[in-house]
Amino acid sequence: MISRKKALLWNIREIHGKKLVECNVCSRNCTIGPGMRGFCRNRVNIDGELYVEYFGVLSAVESRPIEIKPFFHYWPGSTALTFSGWGCSFRCPWCQNYHLSQRDPNPLLGVYLQPSELVEKAVKIGDEGICGSFNEPTIHLEYILEAAEEARKRGLYSTIVTNGYMSRRALEKLLDAGVDGYSIDIKGCPETYEKILAANPDTVFRNAKYVLDNEGHVEMVFLVVTKANDTWDCIEWVLSRHIELLGPETPLHVNRYYPANRWSEPPTRIDLLLQIAERAREIGIEYVYVGNVMDPSLESTKCPKCGKMLIIRHLYSIVEYRLERDKKCPRCGYRIPIRGNYIEKKYHRVV
Ligand code: SF4
Numbered sequence: 001m002i003s004r005k006k007a008l009l010w011n012i013r014e015i016h017g018k019k020l021v022e023c024n025v026c027s028r029n030c031t032i033g034p035g036m037r038g039f040c041r042n043r044v045n046i047d048g049e050l051y052v053e054y055f056g057v058l059s060a061v062e063s064r065p066i067e068i069k070p071f072f073h074y075w076p077g078s079t080a081l082t083f084s085g086w087g088c089s090f091r092c093p094w095c096q097n098y099h100l101s102q103r104d105p106n107p108l109l110g111v112y113l114q115p116s117e118l119v120e121k122a123v124k125i126g127d128e129g130i131c132g133s134f135n136e137p138t139i140h141l142e143y144i145l146e147a148a149e150e151a152r153k154r155g156l157y158s159t160i161v162t163n164g165y166m167s168r169r170a171l172e173k174l175l176d177a178g179v180d181g182y183s184i185d186i187k188g189c190p191e192t193y194e195k196i197l198a199a200n201p202d203t204v205f206r207n208a209k210y211v212l213d214n215e216g217h218v219e220m221v222f223l224v225v226t227k228a229n230d231t232w233d234c235i236e237w238v239l240s241r242h243i244e245l246l247g248p249e250t251p252l253h254v255n256r257y258y259p260a261n262r263w264s265e266p267p268t269r270i271d272l273l274l275q276i277a278e279r280a281r282e283i284g285i286e287y288v289y290v291g292n293v294m295d296p297s298l299e300s301t302k303c304p305k306c307g308k309m310l311i312i313r314h315l316y317s318i319v320e321y322r323l324e325r326d327k328k329c330p331r332c333g334y335r336i337p338i339r340g341n342y343i344e345k346k347y348h349r350v351v
Contacts, residue, residue, distance in 0.1 A: 075340035081122035084134030129157035188229025
């Protein structure tokens with residue numbers, strides 16, 4: 001059965017005698033007229049009230065390694081039942097998942113699962129957690145909150161892969177419900193956000209810091225897109241905000257872009273990615289990874305103090321895990337920030 005659900009976080013605005021609704025789930029704060037949907041295509045004004053359309057209709061459900069999100073310092077080796085809907089609060093022209101993120105919700109193509117059924121499925125499969133990903137999960141706030149509450153009851157973790165553009169109130173609700181892992185995209189400097197996304201990166205860093213200040217886990221992902229965010233001014237802005245606001249221990253993934261959707265510039269130069277990673281380490285970021293280049297040495301965790309290779313990864317799987325039980329480097333005793341336990345899985349099941 002396809003359901004419509006009353007939305008959270010909205011208020012009424014009267015403009016020229018018309019009853020409009022303002023959604024406060026993300027920092028776009030869309031004003032939505034009667035019968036209209038917000039920017040993310042999921043929230044509709046029906047008779048002056050805001051509803052989520054197609055609650056529980058998912059575009060994908062799939063068990064995936066946590067490393068692929070990417071999370072390299074969160075329940076290493078585990079798998080998360082990963083789910084998505086349609087739509088997004090951004091319109092990135094290079095989006096790899098544009099077939100989901102830039103579409104209206106489509107009940108004819110969806111899988112229907114209540115949040116409790118999703119969690120039950122994760123338990124049956126043997127996943128350690130759940131993850132909202134593929135499209136922007138926070139636009140499905142109501143679903144994620146229910147799923148996270150259920151996951152907590154069943155002893156599973158809850159994570160999201162997000163653009164970090166949610167409102168403070170939405171973030172508070174996510175943290176309260178037990179969503180404690182945040183893989184957050186930083187899409188460039190203010191110029192990138194203003195020119196291409198009509199948004200503001202300060203909101204993203206502000207939210208990432210809020211998660212850390214409230215005992216959540218954050219990993220930042222900087223997809224370096226040719227001719228969008230790859231000038232050194234832009235790169236320096238991203239790196240300096242990272243170290244100032246998030247500190248040396250927050251991992252940074254510097255990822256290679258490939259042409260997709262409406263962006264056809266060539267893939268990011270690998271030498272540029274390596275230079276960015278070097279500069280990030282130089283200014284004090286301790287855990288810097290270069291992704292989407294298929295090089296295990298760039299995906300692995302080294303001890304920032306003595307340089308020992310501690311977690312060897314290849315293609316987003318753990319090949320060798322050498323940390324002590326207390327998450328210390330076996331050579332020099334330096335404590336590596338890892339949330340959760342290492343889960344050694346012999347194989348990975350896809351459903
Ligand atoms: S969640 Fe959607 S409707 Fe709400 S403010 Fe963001 S883009 Fe607009």
